[in-house]
Amino acid sequence: MQCRDKSEDNKNIVREREDVVGLDAAILMHPDVWVASGHVGGFTDPLVQCQGECKERFRADTLDGEACPKCGGKLGEARQFNLMFKTFMGPVEDDAAQIWLRPETAQGIFVNFENVLNSSRKKLPFGIAQIGKSFRNEITPGNFIFRTREFEQMEMEYFCHPDEAEKWFEYWVEFSMGFFTRFGIRKEMLRLREHTDDERPHYATRATDIEYRFSFGWSELETINHRGDHDLKAHSEKSGKDLSYFDEQTRERFIPHVVEPAMGADRTLLALLADAYDEEEGEKEIRTVLRLHPEIAPVTVAVLPLSKKDTLVPTAKRVHEILSKSWNAQYDDTQSIGRRYRRQDEVGTPLCVTVDFKTVEEDDAVTIRHRDTMEQIRVPIENLAAAVGDQLEAIRKDVTS
Numbered sequence: 001m002q003c004r005d006k007s008e009d010n011k012n013i014v015r016e017r018e019d020v021v022g023l024d025a026a027i028l029m030h031p032d033v034w035v036a037s038g039h040v041g042g043f044t045d046p047l048v049q050c051q052g053e054c055k056e057r058f059r060a061d062t063l064d065g066e067a068c069p070k071c072g073g074k075l076g077e078a079r080q081f082n083l084m085f086k087t088f089m090g091p092v093e094d095d096a097a098q099i100w101l102r103p104e105t106a107q108g109i110f111v112n113f114e115n116v117l118n119s120s121r122k123k124l125p126f127g128i129a130q131i132g133k134s135f136r137n138e139i140t141p142g143n144f145i146f147r148t149r150e151f152e153q154m155e156m157e158y159f160c161h162p163d164e165a166e167k168w169f170e171y172w173v174e175f176s177m178g179f180f181t182r183f184g185i186r187k188e189m190l191r192l193r194e195h196t197d198d199e200r201p202h203y204a205t206r207a208t209d210i211e212y213r214f215s216f217g218w219s220e221l222e223t224i225n226h227r228g229d230h231d232l233k234a235h236s237e238k239s240g241k242d243l244s245y246f247d248e249q250t251r252e253r254f255i256p257h258v259v260e261p262a263m264g265a266d267r268t269l270l271a272l273l274a275d276a277y278d279e280e281e282g283e284k285e286i287r288t289v290l291r292l293h294p295e296i297a298p299v300t301v302a303v304l305p306l307s308k309k310d311t312l313v314p315t316a317k318r319v320h321e322i323l324s325k326s327w328n329a330q331y332d333d334t335q336s337i338g339r340r341y342r343r344q345d346e347v348g349t350p351l352c353v354t355v356d357f358k359t360v361e362e363d364d365a366v367t368i369r370h371r372d373t374m375e376q377i378r379v380p381i382e383n384l385a386a387a388v389g390d391q392l393e394a395i396r397k398d399v400t401s
């Protein structure tokens, strides 16, 4: 286990909150962890195989009819297929050495609950969050990066008193919605959907999905699960280690209940890209622009000398050096200025700073070009960092309004 400091990659959940700590748990754990959690017994999808020509395999719960959607052949009986990947620990490949790749980051949090409680000295309610790879042997991966077999999860287990779990469930649903709109996803592209009894995962007593309207239809972006005491109780029973919590104020001992916002980084990225993508009718051509929130944009500000001439390059490099102290700044002097603007629009760079001949010959000022409005303002280099900061703030407000 590695307890992470309030690091950059967990900024909105960990760094900005007093009641959440970050964790980086192991991917490979003792196989009993997955027996206790119920994944060995219950983490399955129903699989059917075409008995006709194509012999294709499908997830039974995604099919409408009883015939193969590919060749029209008869489908066989559905059987439960465990989604966990098997591997072996050590040099001997026998049953005793068989382990699993984690299908969710959450279990690493539960088995470290006591470690974190003792080392962080947190009191309930508090959360443990982590970002990391999970692996599922999906029957039908696809829709770009929507469903893959190796993906990045951002999960948080929020431990609380059983009487407060419903309250925290509502809180984290609302918080999670706000997380997406905060980074510019339009409200009308998001909706909540409560799981029905037969689709809820084996560990949850209640589950709500936040769905995004992808090009292939409304689909899950994040699930908020009410896991009750399922996991801590199961690990206590399997390991013989008491994972109950003693509240010193009320003198009460109980197994905390858990509310879990479980988000996929890849799906979030897909939604952010889909939501930001725009094509704008120009006079001569269509302008493709990614209207990304400045905190998401891979390049925050591009520095573009009007030409590659020696007269401009040193000043442009100086400007790049100033800006790269605070932001992801990219220097680019290849091809025409028009093409470079288009390239930056396509990757969602909020601002471009142009260094021209007037800069070096007359005013030691540069032009800032705004991605969304394409408006340009002239700013002295000595005020540039402050001006870029102001412009980014304006774009941030615009993207989330």
Ligand code: GAP
Pocket (backbone or CB within 6 Å): 103, 104, 105, 106, 136, 138, 145, 146, 147, 148, 149, 150, 151, 152, 153, 155, 220, 221, 222, 223, 225, 260, 262, 263, 264, 265, 266, 267, 268
């Ligand atoms: N710990 C609870 C849990 O894992 P989940 O609904 O199975 O819940 C949480 O997964 C999130 O992880 C999903 O909402 C989705 O964003 C992401 N996710 C799950 N399976 C995925 C896959 N095969 N490919 C990409 N992302 C996936």
